[in-house]
Amino acid sequence: MNDTSPPVKLNAPLDASPNAISARGLVKSFGDVRAVDGIDLDVPRGIIFAVLGPNGAGKTTLMRMLATLTRPDAGSASVMGHDLMTAPHAVRTAIAMTGQFASLDEDLTGRENLVLLARLWGFRGRAAKARADDLLTAFDLSHAATKQVKDYSGGMRRRLDIAASLIVTPGVLFLDEPTTGLDPKARKDVWAMIRGLADSGVTILLTTQYLEEADQLAARIAVIDHGKKIAEGTSRELKAATGSGFLHVATADPARLDEAAGILEQRLGHRASRSTEGAELSILAGTAKDANEALAALVGQGIELSDFSMGQPSLDEVFFALTGQPGADAGRKEATL
Amino acid sequence: MSDTSQLQKLPKVTRPATPSALSNALVFGWRAVLKFKHVPEQLFDLVMTPIMFTLLFTFVFGGALAGSPSDYLQFFLPGILVQTVVFNAVYSGMGLSTDLGKGLFDRFRSLPIWPLAPFAGLMVGDILRHLIAGTIILTIGLILGYRPEAGLFGIIAAFAMLIAIGFGMGWIFIVLGLLIRTPTTVMTLGFTFLFPLVFASNIMVDPATMPDWLRAFVDVNPVSLMTSAIRGLMGGGVNLGEVVLALIAPVVLTAVLAPTTLWLYLRR
Ligand SMILES: Nc1ncnc2c1ncn2[C@@H]1O[C@H](COP(=O)(O)OP(=O)(O)OP(=O)(O)O)[C@@H](O)[C@H]1O
Ligand SMILES: [Mg+2]
Numbered sequence: 001m002n003d004t005s006p007p008v009k010l011n012a013p014l015d016a017s018p019n020a021i022s023a024r025g026l027v028k029s030f031g032d033v034r035a036v037d038g039i040d041l042d043v044p045r046g047i048i049f050a051v052l053g054p055n056g057a058g059k060t061t062l063m064r065m066l067a068t069l070t071r072p073d074a075g076s077a078s079v080m081g082h083d084l085m086t087a088p089h090a091v092r093t094a095i096a097m098t099g100q101f102a103s104l105d106e107d108l109t110g111r112e113n114l115v116l117l118a119r120l121w122g123f124r125g126r127a128a129k130a131r132a133d134d135l136l137t138a139f140d141l142s143h144a145a146t147k148q149v150k151d152y153s154g155g156m157r158r159r160l161d162i163a164a165s166l167i168v169t170p171g172v173l174f175l176d177e178p179t180t181g182l183d184p185k186a187r188k189d190v191w192a193m194i195r196g197l198a199d200s201g202v203t204i205l206l207t208t209q210y211l212e213e214a215d216q217l218a219a220r221i222a223v224i225d226h227g228k229k230i231a232e233g234t235s236r237e238l239k240a241a242t243g244s245g246f247l248h249v250a251t252a253d254p255a256r257l258d259e260a261a262g263i264l265e266q267r268l269g270h271r272a273s274r275s276t277e278g279a280e281l282s283i284l285a286g287t288a289k290d291a292n293e294a295l296a297a298l299v300g301q302g303i304e305l306s307d308f309s310m311g312q313p314s315l316d317e318v319f320f321a322l323t324g325q326p327g328a329d330a331g332r333k334e335a336t337l
Numbered sequence: 338m339s340d341t342s343q344l345q346k347l348p349k350v351t352r353p354a355t356p357s358a359l360s361n362a363l364v365f366g367w368r369a370v371l372k373f374k375h376v377p378e379q380l381f382d383l384v385m386t387p388i389m390f391t392l393l394f395t396f397v398f399g400g401a402l403a404g405s406p407s408d409y410l411q412f413f414l415p416g417i418l419v420q421t422v423v424f425n426a427v428y429s430g431m432g433l434s435t436d437l438g439k440g441l442f443d444r445f446r447s448l449p450i451w452p453l454a455p456f457a458g459l460m461v462g463d464i465l466r467h468l469i470a471g472t473i474i475l476t477i478g479l480i481l482g483y484r485p486e487a488g489l490f491g492i493i494a495a496f497a498m499l500i501a502i503g504f505g506m507g508w509i510f511i512v513l514g515l516l517i518r519t520p521t522t523v524m525t526l527g528f529t530f531l532f533p534l535v536f537a538s539n540i541m542v543d544p545a546t547m548p549d550w551l552r553a554f555v556d557v558n559p560v561s562l563m564t565s566a567i568r569g570l571m572g573g574g575v576n577l578g579e580v581v582l583a584l585i586a587p588v589v590l591t592a593v594l595a596p597t598t599l600w601l602y603l604r605r
Contacts, residue, residue, distance in 0.1 A: 067447050092449040093352065103444035105368070105436075107375045119364040120450050122353040131350070148375060164444065168352045200349065 020045045020172050020203035021066060023077035023084075028061050028070060035061040037227030038075070043172075043205055043220075048198045050218035051207045058227040059207035060100055060176055066205070067097040067174050080171040096165035097174040100207075102157050103164070106150040110141055110160050113149060117167050135163040139193070155186030162193060173197065175206040179213060191217060211318060223322060231322045238318060246311055247285040247294065252304040254279060260303050267294040285310070358451035365458020369465060382428060383470045387421040388477060394541060395481065402542055407482050414478040415495065415567040416540030419560060421474055422467050422503040423535060427527035429463045430510025431520040438518050442602075452603055456511060460504060467503045471496055487573040495570040498583065502563050505587025508594035515601045534560045559586035 021043040028036040036058040043049045053059050064070040066079060068088040077084040080094035104113050114132035123131050136142045139159045144152060152160065158178065165173055178194065179187040194217055198204055208214055214221045215235045223231040223238065231238060249264070251257050257279075261272040264283050268290060272283040285291035291310055298305065372379070391413070394402075399409030436442055445455050475483075475492070485492050510527055517523050537551065538560040544552045555561055566583035569575025 064443075069443055069446055089449055092447055095447065097444070097447045099440045099443050101440045103440040105441055106439070108368070108371055109375075112371055116364060116368055117444075117448070119367075120356070120361060120445075120448055120454075122356040122360075124353075127353070167350070169349045 018045065019043060019078075021049075021077065021079050021205065023066065024075055026062065026065055026075035026077060027073045028058075028065060029073055034227050036065065036072075039224065039227070039229050041077075041222065041229070043203060045203050046198070046201055047219040048194065048204045048206065048217050050214035050221045051205065051224060052209070052211065052214045052221050053207070053224040054209060057224045059224065061227075062224070063097070063174050063176050063205065063207055067095055068092055069097070094171040095174065096168075096170035096172075098161045098165045098176065098178065100176040100180070102149075102161050104149045104157065104161055107148060109146050109148055110152070110156075111136060111145040113160065114164060114167070117164055121167050123167075131167060135166060139163045155182055155189065158182060158186070158190060159193070162190070166197070169200070170202060172203045172205060175204060177207055177209065180209065187213075223318065238322075245285050245287065245291065246282050247291045248275075248280055248282050248307075248309045248311060249295075249298070249305060250280045250307040252306040256303050257281060259301070260298055263297055263301060263303075264294050267297050280307075356450075358454065361451045361454035362457035362461075365455050366461030367458075369458055369462025372462065373465065373469075379428070380466075380469060383421070383425055383466060384473045386424065387417050387470070387474050390420070391417050391474065391477060391481070398541075410478065410481055410483050411572070412543075412568075413541065414475070414483045415571050416538075416564045417478075418471055418474055418495070418499055419502065419564045419567055420535050420540055421470050422499045423506050423531060423560065424528075425463065425466050425470060426503060426506040426510045427524055427531065429459055429466070429507055430514040430523045430527060432462075433459060433511055433514030434517055434520040434523045437514065438520070446602075453599060456598060456602075459511065460507060463503055463507050464500050467500055468496065471499055485571045487571055487575075491571045491573065495567050498563075498567060498570060498580070501584060501587050505590040508590050508598060511598050512594055512601065515598065534558060538564060540564050559583075562586070 019042050021041060023039065023041040026036055026039045026041075027034070039058075039062060041062075051059050051062065061070060065072045066077060066084065068084065068091050072084070079091045082090040082094060084091055105116070108116070111129075111132050114135055115128050118128035118131040133142075133145070136145050139162070141156060141160060141163070144156060149157065149160065162175070162178065175194070179190050182190065191213070194204060194206070206213075206217070219234065221233065221235055221238055222229050247264070247268075249260060251260050257274070261274075261281055261283075264272050264281065268283055268285050270284040272281045274281060285294060288310060295305070295308060391410075394413055394417075395406045395410045399406035399413070403409035403412055442455065446452075479485075487494075509530075510523065513523050513526060517526070537555055538558045539555060540560065544555040544561070547555060562579070562582045562585070566575060566579045569579050
């Protein structure tokens with residue numbers, strides 16, 4: 001592969017394809033594991049596109065292939081009009097990636113990290129420093145500019161890592177699990193940041209294990225599991241496939257959980273599933289009224305409830321609805337809204 | 338929150354003129370210099386062992402090995418410089434392994450830059466390390482009474498040779514750093530490989546007293562060849578043949594391992 005080919009200009013005519021990313025039949029195996037097993041993907045320009053899947057689904061591998069970090073075993077793809085296999089250097093001029101794990105130099109300060117990258121992109125002297133300072137301000141990190149990154153909090157690190165991908169405004173920004181490990185406030189901040197970027201015209205491909213994240217941010221969602229795409233659509237389409245009103249119930253006496261399941265199934269006409277921990281039931285309940293009546297029936301039978309809530313399906317339940325099997329190991333705790 | 342409003346104001350920034358490969362490499366060199374600024378304690382690792390070796394061998398074994406500590410120091414100091422540079426290379430492999438483990442190089446690999454630039458930067462860092470550690474050891478030697486008979490030019494030539502040695506040996510550990518994701522394993526492997534090379538050499542003792550089979554090895558050990566050349570350069574009386582012999586290993590290592598490094602790094 002000719003990695004040292006001269007960079008292609010961003011605005012070359014090649015760049016005119018309607019999709020930011022277009023992939024066909026991507027495959028990548030590690031030994032016996034088919035991490036990505038024949039994925040097609042079309043990401044229109046200017047949208048936020050989420051790849052949703054449990055641990056080990058192949059999200060990172062898919063993204064690394066598209067970002068020229070891993071070579072596909074089979075398949076083809078173009079990113080911003082550049083062919084992934086024959087013109088990886090041109091692809092690199094048009095993308096930026098923030099990986100699942102921080103790709104920063106912990107020993108350097110936040111500003112030094114950004115100045116380093118700005119210089120690598122070709123900003124000189126003062127221009128590189130100015131670019132770094134602009135980004136530090138935009139990402140609310142000016143106060144920590146001269147601190148070593150090893151002293152940053154998780155949220156600050158994530159912001160700096162994303163800022164590091166924006167030295168030059170990329171055509172496509174890859175974000176691998178941008179909010180995993182962040183507290184709710186930091187997560188909301190990163191979401192706001194991602195929306196702001198999308199508004200300024202950057203195409204964003206992000207991966208996530210959280211249904212809510214995909215739901216909140218993405219115009220389109222692809223669900224992948226075991227290296228295969230099992231569904232794709234808008235959040236509304238995916239939920240319609242699953243049903244949106246889920247009733248979650250916990251009985252005060254765990255021994256009566258089965259009895260409660262029977263009553264709910266009879267009332268609501270759907271199958272109840274137990275949470276992974278086995279202490280809770282989830283069942284599709286068409287409307288709030290149906291759910292209310294079902295709860296009343298439980299109380300009528302003298303079954304005391306320790307907790308109940310109405311909510312969105314968990315990732316587990318989306319998987320269940322899409323595949324007929326529980327998701328590989330999508331824990332309800334993480335996935336519930 | 339403030340981020341969003343400010344981000345929406347972030348103007349679209351296009352790429353400035355493509356920088357040259359040299360400019361890319363210099364940026365990584367700058368990174369190596371910054372590392373010295375922020376992690377000065379790395380120098381401690383580099384110079385403590387050679388300082389202890391110098392003191393221990395000179396004062397404890399020196400009299401027995403060479404008649405007097407001062408005579409031994411005259412023999413030993415050029416050798417300890419070689420040992421320092423060779424061991425230094427291990428630390429640079431560890432640094433690379435650490436960087437790779439953290440995904441930092443993934444970012445570098447996804448940038449449209451000269452692919453070898455990060456390694457050129459590592460080399461700049463290594464050369465600085467060799468120079469700093471070498472200077473500290475030499476200074477201590479001078480304080481203890483070492484006399485470089487070939488004078489300042491001898492020292493400059495010896496340091497140039499040390500850098501060439503460090504550059505060549507550096508590739509071994511860059512390759513190990515690329516292959517092994519645990520920095521401590523890189524270190525253990527590195528020292529396991531280097532200890533026999535350094536001890537079964539003419540750094541500490543004259544091989545004349547060794548059994549024949551061992552001397553046969555010591556005489557062709559690249560570390561011995563390097564040490565002989567450095568001794569000649571610093572003490573006077575070096576000949577071209579010695580310099581050429583000393584440079585064989587660094588040149589061969591570079592010729593074989595630089596392309597290997599590139600291949601390993603770009604393999605994906
Ligand atoms: N470098 C590698 N060597 C061997 N196996 C790998 C490698 N990278 C990924 N795999 C395997 O490929 C599969 C998919 O991994 P991948 O990291 O793409 O999943 P993921 O969806 O990103 O998971 P997570 O949510 O945990 O990040 C897993 O079974 C993983 O063990
Ligand atoms: Mg992943």
